[in-house]
Amino acid sequence: MRVRHPHGETPHLRRVPPGTPVPVLLYHSVSADDTGRVGRYSMTPALFRAHVAWIAEQGFSTLTVSDYAAALRGEIPLPGRPLVVTFDDGYADFLDQAAPVLAEHRVRSTLYVTTRPVGETRRGTLGGRPMLTWGELRQLAALGVEIGAHSHDHAQLDLLPRSKALQQVSTCKRLLEDHLQVDVRSFAYPHGYNSSATRRAVMAAGYASACGVQNARSHTRDSLWSLARIMFERDDGVDRLRRACVTDVDPVARVGDTIRSRGWRLARRVLVRVRAQALAPPTTSGM
Ligand SMILES: [Zn+2]
Numbered sequence: 001m002r003v004r005h006p007h008g009e010t011p012h013l014r015r016v017p018p019g020t021p022v023p024v025l026l027y028h029s030v031s032a033d034d035t036g037r038v039g040r041y042s043m044t045p046a047l048f049r050a051h052v053a054w055i056a057e058q059g060f061s062t063l064t065v066s067d068y069a070a071a072l073r074g075e076i077p078l079p080g081r082p083l084v085v086t087f088d089d090g091y092a093d094f095l096d097q098a099a100p101v102l103a104e105h106r107v108r109s110t111l112y113v114t115t116r117p118v119g120e121t122r123r124g125t126l127g128g129r130p131m132l133t134w135g136e137l138r139q140l141a142a143l144g145v146e147i148g149a150h151s152h153d154h155a156q157l158d159l160l161p162r163s164k165a166l167q168q169v170s171t172c173k174r175l176l177e178d179h180l181q182v183d184v185r186s187f188a189y190p191h192g193y194n195s196s197a198t199r200r201a202v203m204a205a206g207y208a209s210a211c212g213v214q215n216a217r218s219h220t221r222d223s224l225w226s227l228a229r230i231m232f233e234r235d236d237g238v239d240r241l242r243r244a245c246v247t248d249v250d251p252v253a254r255v256g257d258t259i260r261s262r263g264w265r266l267a268r269r270v271l272v273r274v275r276a277q278a279l280a281p282p283t284t285s286g287m
Pocket residue numbers: 088089150154190191282283
């Protein structure tokens with residue numbers, strides 16, 4: 001069933017009641033810098049602080065993605081009012097601008113790291129921003145931030161041959177585990193793009209869960225291999241956060257590929273052939 005969304009989108013609604021909705025939030029960067037490709041995905045420190053303060057005030061029980069996945073598998077109980085905070089890519093500003101605010105409000109989080117650019121500081125790296133170093137990632141892991149993997153090159157995995165996709169998801173796991181001496185149990189698809197072949201590669205590499213992007217709430221019957229996340233951009237205020245977390249206005253995720261996502265994959269495949277690197281924002285809607 002499809003219904004017209006009040007804001008003009010046409011979300012899919014599941015016919016089966018989805019169980020408890022669980023907001024899984026996706027951020028990229030917390031920075032006053034609004035330039036470059038990541039500018040649109042960089043939230044100001046003041047607004048991010050307001051988001052985290054609201055999450056704390058509302059009394060959500062925050063958990064890492066791996067804890068959420070364990071709850072979905074029935075291994076641990078899901079706490080009341082669950083909420084998950086995630087960050088993608090591994091920008092350096094996470095250490096100074098996000099981690100202290102999250103720690104102050106005791107909000108747990110999962111940080112998905114793309115491994116090839118780790119430690120790069122010059123402009124022109126992934127998104128044109130400085131990236132966290134291995135030492136900083138070790139610090140964050142010691143602070144209790146869950147470190148997940150986000151591929152080695154930030155590639156559109158669903159367009160790669162199986163062997164190359166497997167290499168992307170395995171290399172980043174091995175590098176993170178070697179450098180940080182932690183188990184890396186969760187993966188996030190770059191741009192949210194995934195297919196059944198991509199999901200199988202992630203399972204084969206030894207992960208226990210994976211996140212996509214659907215701009216819908218996850219729920220207790222969501223797929224462990226494509227958990228829905230709601231992405232926040234620079235100007236998404238606390239009102240949008242509230243709508244995403246506690247109202248029934250935003251939809252809950254549907255499970256499995258849609259005709260729309262398959263069509264978009266086909267279009268990207270053609271575009272990538274025509275223009276190498278044609279589409280490379282940090283994350284786009286995981287349609
Ligand atoms: Zn990304």
